[in-house]
Amino acid sequence: MTPVHAKPVLTVDDLEVRAGDRLLASLGELRAAPGECVAIVGESGSGKTTALNAMLGLTDGLRVTGKIVVKGTDVVTANERALSRIRGSVVALVSQSPQSALNPTMRLGTLLKRVLARHGLRGAQAKERTEEALRSVLLDPGLLRRYPHQISGGQAQRFAIAMAVALRADVILADEPTSALDVTVQAAVLDLLARLRDEQGIALVFVSHDLAVVSGIADQVVVMREGRVVESGPASDVLHRPDADYTRELLDAVPAIGK
Numbered sequence: 635m636t637p638v639h640a641k642p643v644l645t646v647d648d649l650e651v652r653a654g655d656r657l658l659a660s661l662g663e664l665r666a667a668p669g670e671c672v673a674i675v676g677e678s679g680s681g682k683t684t685a686l687n688a689m690l691g692l693t694d695g696l697r698v699t700g701k702i703v704v705k706g707t708d709v710v711t712a713n714e715r716a717l718s719r720i721r722g723s724v725v726a727l728v729s730q731s732p733q734s735a736l737n738p739t740m741r742l743g744t745l746l747k748r749v750l751a752r753h754g755l756r757g758a759q760a761k762e763r764t765e766e767a768l769r770s771v772l773l774d775p776g777l778l779r780r781y782p783h784q785i786s787g788g789q790a791q792r793f794a795i796a797m798a799v800a801l802r803a804d805v806i807l808a809d810e811p812t813s814a815l816d817v818t819v820q821a822a823v824l825d826l827l828a829r830l831r832d833e834q835g836i837a838l839v840f841v842s843h844d845l846a847v848v849s850g851i852a853d854q855v856v857v858m859r860e861g862r863v864v865e866s867g868p869a870s871d872v873l874h875r876p877d878a879d880y881t882r883e884l885l886d887a888v889p890a891i892g893k
Contacts, residue, residue: 640667640668640669640670641667642665642666642667642837643666643667643668643704643705643804643805643837644664644665644666644689644702644703644704644725644805644837644839645664645665645666645701645702645703646661646663646664646665646685646689646700646701646702646703647662647663647700647701648662648663648699648700648701649661649662649664649685649688649698649699649700649701649702649710650698650699650700651681651684651685651688651693651696651697651698652696652697652698653695653696653697654697657861657862658681658684658696658861659681659682659684659685659688659858659861660681660861660862660863661685661700661856661863662863664839664856665854666805666837666838666839667837668804668835668836668837669831669832669835669836669837670831670837670838670853670854671827671828671831671837671838671839671840671851671852671853671854672837672838672839672840672852672853672854672855672856673839673840673841673842673848673851673852673854673855673856673869674686674839674840674841674842674856674858675841675842675843675844675845675848675855675856675857675858675884676843676857676858676859676884677843677859677884678843679860680858680859680860680861681858681860681861681862682841682858683809683810683841684696684861685858686727686807686809686839686841688702688709688710689702689704689709689725689807689839690709690717690721690725690727690807691709691710691712691717691721698710704720704724704725704804704805705720705724705804707720707724722749722752722753722797722798722801722803723753723801723802723803724803724804724805725803725804725805725806725807726797726798726801726803726805726806726807727806727807727809728791728794728795728798728806728807728808728809728811729794729809729811730809730810730811730813730814731814732790732791732793732794733782733783733785733787733790735794736782736790736793737782738781738782738783739781740781741778741779741780741781742777742778742779742780742781742782742785742793743778743779746764746778746793746796746797746800747760747764749797749800749801750763750764750800750801753801755800755801763800763801763802764778764800766799766800767796767797767799767800768796770796770799770830770834771792771793771795771796771799771826772792772826773789773792773793773796777789777793786819787814787815787819788815788819788822788823791811791812791815791819791823792823792826795823795826795827795830798836799830799834803836804836804837805836805837805838805839806827806830806836806837806838806839807839807841808827808838808839808840808841809841810841810842810843811823811827811840812824812842812847813842813843813844820847824847824850824851827840827851828850828851831851838851840852844888845873845884845885845888846888848869849869849873852869853868853869854866854867854868854869855867855868855869855872855873857872857878857880857881857884859880864878864880864881865877865878865880865881873885
């Protein structure tokens, strides 16, 4: 449940990301409060992932203007040292294919230990955070002895989420986190993210091309096309009473039993 009048932990104002003169993504306004999910939806090439990367400061070679503030840090103007401090511990990324982002030569336990150490967590504190995180994502501690190629896609997604939980991130940026998973595993990952949002008050920005996926988790929906926002608002309005023709086209594309 979204807190009433909660102060946003992530705010975006007048964001533009350009490659030369070409506009890649534009967001006039976005707010994500603790315990709230904001979904950014649109087809491939709509700019949604570019906007998400900008929230982490991952825009090398691109021109970024506007403001992106995460718990008091303006990502657009922050230096690399300041960005390193907030990445993971304040704002964390869950990518579409976490297995490709995990070092294949390291066991999962070593990877998690290094991530925690980078943020000053060692010894008993790191052990406590690890156990807590694994419990929250329903993973067996024995999994930490495995290498990334020895786990399933669903386990890899939950491990990526566990890293964010272990660091107690305030914001999770989820980039198409279920698109590479089968329907059953997809539902389990969505349930997990929704539970973390509700029980731990994590703010969630969820990128997807699938309105059916976001309908069960989003509080707010932002619809993007060709780099620009065509519609935004409460999920109940955007998904059930859309104003934009493009939003209606996306809704019509959702498979339905009997069609």
